[in-house]
Amino acid sequence: MKLNTLAFAIALALGTGWAGAQTSGSAPASTGSSMTGGKSAPAAQPGTGTRNSETRKDDQLSRGDRKFMQDAAGDGMYEVQAAQLAQSKAQSPAVKDFAKKMVDDHQNANNELVQLANAKKVELPAAPSRSKRRDIANFGKQTGADFDRKFVQASVKDHEKDIKKFEKASEKLKDPELKSWAQKTLPHLREHLALAQKLSGAGDKDAQAMGNRGLNPTPNKPDVGVATPKGAVTGTNTGNKTGS
Numbered sequence: 001m002k003l004n005t006l007a008f009a010i011a012l013a014l015g016t017g018w019a020g021a022q023t024s025g026s027a028p029a030s031t032g033s034s035m036t037g038g039k040s041a042p043a044a045q046p047g048t049g050t051r052n053s054e055t056r057k058d059d060q061l062s063r064g065d066r067k068f069m070q071d072a073a074g075d076g077m078y079e080v081q082a083a084q085l086a087q088s089k090a091q092s093p094a095v096k097d098f099a100k101k102m103v104d105d106h107q108n109a110n111n112e113l114v115q116l117a118n119a120k121k122v123e124l125p126a127a128p129s130r131s132k133r134r135d136i137a138n139f140g141k142q143t144g145a146d147f148d149r150k151f152v153q154a155s156v157k158d159h160e161k162d163i164k165k166f167e168k169a170s171e172k173l174k175d176p177e178l179k180s181w182a183q184k185t186l187p188h189l190r191e192h193l194a195l196a197q198k199l200s201g202a203g204d205k206d207a208q209a210m211g212n213r214g215l216n217p218t219p220n221k222p223d224v225g226v227a228t229p230k231g232a233v234t235g236t237n238t239g240n241k242t243g244s
Contacts, residue, residue, distance in 0.1 A: 061120050065175045068165070068182075069122055073113055075162060078128035079106040081136055086151050089140075095148045098195050102155070105188045112181055120175070152199045159193035 061069070079102055086099035117124045127133065135154065142150055166186045173179040 061122060061178075062174050065173050065178055066122050068169050068173065069113065069117060069120075069178060070124055071165070072182075073110065073117070073124040074128045074132065075158075076106050076110040076113065077125075078132040078136070079158070080110065081128065082139060082151065082154070085136060085139055086147075089143065089147050090151065091144045092148050094199060095152060098155075098192075098199060099151075101195070102192060105192070109181075109185045109188065116177060116181060119177075149200075152196055155196040156193065156200055159189055159196060163189050163193060 083099040083102035083106070087096055087103065090096045090099060114124070116122075128136075139147065139151060139154075163186065166182050166189060169182045170179060170186060173182060
């Protein structure tokens with residue numbers, strides 16, 4: 001009996017120490033840093049997480065407003081990360097310039113969204129969605145003209161979707177501050193779309209105008225099926241324009 005009692009006491013002491021070690025060594029709470037780091041990452045709020053706290057925050061923000069804010073945060077981080085990749089990998093100076101503008105504008109919008117989220121106690125994602133992270137990984141596998149073409153084409157498609165979301169949100173959001181942010185951000189999204197369309201040859205369906213030399217039309221072959229509009233940015237030199 002004494003042996004059993006002693007063994008039990010030792011086991012209890014070890015168990016208590018192990019539990020304390022587990023508690024002291026637990027993972028730190030998320031700080032909201034993204035894969036790119038810096039100010040582009042909306043900060044995740046400490047607590048039990050968005051899913052568990054949804055019903056307790058209806059007095060702060062409506063579900064629809066909160067979902068828009070969270071989706072916009074994830075999309076905004078994706079735009080920054082994809083554009084940062086383009087700044088380092090793009091072959092065309094025109095694409096690099098476009099990517100820099102994307103980074104600057106989306107980081108500013110993301111920072112403003114973080115401030116709104118903090119004020120309204122909304123938990124934002126710390127990284128883009130899994131599908132968006134996969135898109136960035138696929139971009140990273142491309143090089144040279146192929147990278148430029150795919151990045152510009154994706155920018156056109158993504159901004160078309162974003163503009164529709166923000167236009168709808170600008171009308172339906174209930175929170176006046178969030179609605180004001182969406183209305184303020186929308187012109188930047190439209191500007192990005194216009195620049196991306198210009199870089200892509202104003203929407204070539206098969207990107208023939210880009211040829212195999214980045215964003216340049218195929219040399220010595222003027223009849224490629226799609227005319228490049230006047231004023232389109234076509235060359236690796238940002239000062240080159242077609243038309244007269």
